[in-house]
Amino acid sequence: MPLISVLIFIGAWSWVAANVKVSFGAVPGPTAVWVEAKNLWANHAAERLNESEFYKRQAERKKEFLAQNSGGEWKQRNYAGSPTYIDQIFTSLKTVFTGFIIAALVAVPLGILCGLSKVFNTAINPFIQIFKPVSPLAWLPIVMIMVSALYNPKEPMFEKSFITSAFTVALCSLWPALINTSLGVATIDNDYLNVARVLKLGWWKKVTRIVIPSALPLIFTGLRLSLGVGWMVLIAAEMLAQNPGLGKFVWDMFQNGSSQTLAQIMVAVFTIRFIGFFLDRIMMVLQRAVSFDAATIR
Amino acid sequence: MAFLELKNVSKGYGSGAQRAEVLRDINLSIAEGEFVAIIGYSGAGKTTLMSLIAGLQRPDEGSVTLRGEAVKEPSPDRAIVFQNYSLLPWLSVHDNIALAVDEVFSSWPADERRAHVEKYIAMVNLTPVRDKKPGELSGGMRQRVSVARALAMDPKILLLDEPLSALDALTRAVLQDEIARIWSESKKNRRPHHQQRG
Numbered sequence: 001m002p003l004i005s006v007l008i009f010i011g012a013w014s015w016v017a018a019n020v021k022v023s024f025g026a027v028p029g030p031t032a033v034w035v036e037a038k039n040l041w042a043n044h045a046a047e048r049l050n051e052s053e054f055y056k057r058q059a060e061r062k063k064e065f066l067a068q069n070s071g072g073e074w075k076q077r078n079y080a081g082s083p084t085y086i087d088q089i090f091t092s093l094k095t096v097f098t099g100f101i102i103a104a105l106v107a108v109p110l111g112i113l114c115g116l117s118k119v120f121n122t123a124i125n126p127f128i129q130i131f132k133p134v135s136p137l138a139w140l141p142i143v144m145i146m147v148s149a150l151y152n153p154k155e156p157m158f159e160k161s162f163i164t165s166a167f168t169v170a171l172c173s174l175w176p177a178l179i180n181t182s183l184g185v186a187t188i189d190n191d192y193l194n195v196a197r198v199l200k201l202g203w204w205k206k207v208t209r210i211v212i213p214s215a216l217p218l219i220f221t222g223l224r225l226s227l228g229v230g231w232m233v234l235i236a237a238e239m240l241a242q243n244p245g246l247g248k249f250v251w252d253m254f255q256n257g258s259s260q261t262l263a264q265i266m267v268a269v270f271t272i273r274f275i276g277f278f279l280d281r282i283m284m285v286l287q288r289a290v291s292f293d294a295a296t297i298r
Numbered sequence: 299m300a301f302l303e304l305k306n307v308s309k310g311y312g313s314g315a316q317r318a319e320v321l322r323d324i325n326l327s328i329a330e331g332e333f334v335a336i337i338g339y340s341g342a343g344k345t346t347l348m349s350l351i352a353g354l355q356r357p358d359e360g361s362v363t364l365r366g367e368a369v370k371e372p373s374p375d376r377a378i379v380f381q382n383y384s385l386l387p388w389l390s391v392h393d394n395i396a397l398a399v400d401e402v403f404s405s406w407p408a409d410e411r412r413a414h415v416e417k418y419i420a421m422v423n424l425t426p427v428r429d430k431k432p433g434e435l436s437g438g439m440r441q442r443v444s445v446a447r448a449l450a451m452d453p454k455i456l457l458l459d460e461p462l463s464a465l466d467a468l469t470r471a472v473l474q475d476e477i478a479r480i481w482s483e484s485k486k487n488r489r490p491h492h493q494q495r496g
Contacts, residue, residue, distance in 0.1 A: 191384035194354055197372045199401045199451075209397065213388045292387040292431060 028263035033270070036263035044084040051079045083244050089271060092245030095162055096234045096279075099169025100227050106170070107177035107226070108219060112211065114178070115185020132175040136168055136233040140240050143167045165234060165243040173230035180222025184215030217291040224283035231276045246272055300327030302351070302455065307360035309346055320346045324360070345381065348459045352378045364454070374402045377453035381460045383444040385432040392419060392428040395447045402451045418450040422476075438469040445477065 010030050017029035028036070062074050083091070114121040144164045151163055192214050196206045212219075238247025246268055253264045304326040310319040320343040328334055338344050349355040350362055353372040362369040364376070372378075385394050396415045403411055419428050422442035432440050441461055448456055458477070462470045 189384075191380055191382060192386060194372070194378075194380070195384055195386065197354060198352065198376075198378060199374060199398055200372070201401060205401075210386070213386070216388070292433060 028260075028266060032263045033266045036260055037267045037270075039260075040085040040264070040267060044086040047082075047084045054079045085249065085267075088245050088249045089275070091162075091243065092234060092238065092247070093275070095165045095238070095243055095245055096169055096227070096230050098162075099166040099234070100173055100223075100230045102166065102170040103173045103226055103230065104177060104223055107174045107222070108181050111178045111181025111219070111222070112185050112207065112215070114182035115188075115215065116207070116211065121182065121186075128175065128178065131171075132179075134172075136172045136236055137240070139168050139171050140164070140237055143171065144241065159243070161238075161241045161243040164241040165237040165245070165247075168237040168241070169230040169234050172233040173226040176225035176229060177219070177222035180225070181215065181219045184218025184222075185211055187218075188214050217287065220283070220287040220290055224280065224287055227279050227283055228276065231272075231279055235272060301330040301332075301365060302326075302328040303363045304350075305361050305363070307350060307357045307362060309343075309350060309355065309357050321350075321357075345459055348378060348457050351455070352376050352457055354378075374398070374451045375454045376457060377448035377451045377455070378457040378459060379441075379444045379448045379461050381463065383432075383440050383461075385440060385443055385447075387432050390429045390431055391424055391435070391443050394432070394443060395419060395450050398447050399450050414450060418446040421449070422446040436469075438473055441473060442476070 014029045017027045017032075020027045058077065062076075065074055110124070114124055147160055147164050147167070151160060188211060192210050193206075196210045201209065234245070235247040235250070237243070238245045239251040242248055242251075250265050250268045253261045253268070304324050307321060307324040308319070309321045310317050312318055324347065336344055336347065346355070350357055351369070353362075353369045353376060356370070369376075386397070389397065392415060395418060396411070399411050399415050403414065406414070416425075416428075419425050422445060424439060424442055424446065427435060427439065432443065435443070445458075445461070461477075462473055
């Protein structure tokens with residue numbers, strides 16, 4: 001059945017491709033997109049070859065230089081080629097995970113406190129309600145300005161665009177994890193808490209031995225949603241922040257407007273979709289691993 | 299003076315017109331080593347009475363005293379086997395019991411605690427499934443884990459709250475005998491025992 005629906009999808013796509021004209025030519029069909037995907041891979045391979053040859057040549061020149069004038073100062077140069085499509089995928093993954101980890105580190109402890117304490121929850125809840133629906137594109141300029149103002153080291157370890165994108169991802173993917181964690185903690189079975197009371201567990205032990213394990217399935221549900229949101233937000237953030245990942249690739253291709261543009265964008269769309277799907281699968285496996293009622297997770 | 303004493307204990311839930319009085323003027327005194335069964339219809343307040351003795355709830359009026367001291371909060375002294383066993387589903391049989399033993403006997407050396415845990419697992423004949431999670435066990439086995447955990451705490455009182463009500467008649471008869479056996483085997487001598495017939 002999935003096979004049939006995929007075939008129908010490809011058929012419909014080919015029909016649209018054959019019948020719709022856009023300003024710079026035809027809409028690419030499945031074949032054109034596949035060709036473009038192979039081109040992008042070939043570019044990557046060629047670029048890598050160039051790079052390794054560049055470093056090989058440089059190493060040879062360094063040997064010659066040092067042989068001729070020992071004690072001379074050799075200046076190492078980095079390869080200046082542009083990032084390939086594959087590089088951009090990895091940049092995107094790095095960015096999304098950085099943002100996601102920041103979000104998780106903030107959201108999970110905060111969620112646990114919210115779930116444990118009614119007072120704390122009441123204090124935090126208005127912020128959650130107000131900030132949660134804010135569009136990622138509204139966060140972006142704020143984050144950008146804040147990063148420009150606050151992050152100005154002499155030798156920056158990260159690009160500003162990377163930090164901006166990662167923080168935007170973090171801000172947007174915070175909420176599902178936070179809400180699910182606090183829900184998971186607040187709805188702990190009273191029996192488990194009674195066990196803690198009878199044993200007179202201290203606060204820390206109660207949290208680590210009883211509260212976190214029993215809330216873990218919902219915590220991971222939240223994290224899984226968070227990563228999904230983060231991945232969607234990332235593409236938009238990269239488009240605007242010019243972080244050299246998939247979002248920037250799509251935006252550059254859009255500005256570029258050559259005859260392969262649309263096909264390349266479609267390759268990117270497929271890549272984004274598949275990576276999103278695999279991230280979700282990975283999280284699902286993790287979720288299953290930590291859950292004591294694994295059968296209920298789909 | 300009685301070992302465990304309830305004086306004019308009243309407990310109700312809700313307030314105003316919604317208020318439902320569950321227990322009124324309960325007086326009960328139990329001597330050391332006594333084996334007491336409390337029988338009543340469902341909704342009669344048996345579980346509430348258990349919670350009051352365990353200290354999980356406080357009476358609205360009257361007092362619960364153990365050796366003359368008022369019961370204010372739960373304690374491992376008064377181990378309770380809950381109606382639904384309340385085992386932690388993410389811990390194995392061994393870890394469920396070890397959690398209790400490690401907490402109650404935190405001053406003991408580690409190998410002594412481990413031996414203590416094994417002893418109680420063996421007592422309820424669960425050594426073959428010591429590494430299984432509660433979800434993988436039958437109702438009767440879960441019940442025995444719960445009893446073992448309570449006994450391992452070395453309590454002054456063992457409170458059993460309808461521990462057999464969720465079981466079929468055959469398993470119930472077997473476990474009833476087993477609880478009596480465990481009771482006489484472990485040299486504990488004080489044990490109000492609560493169970494529902496039927």
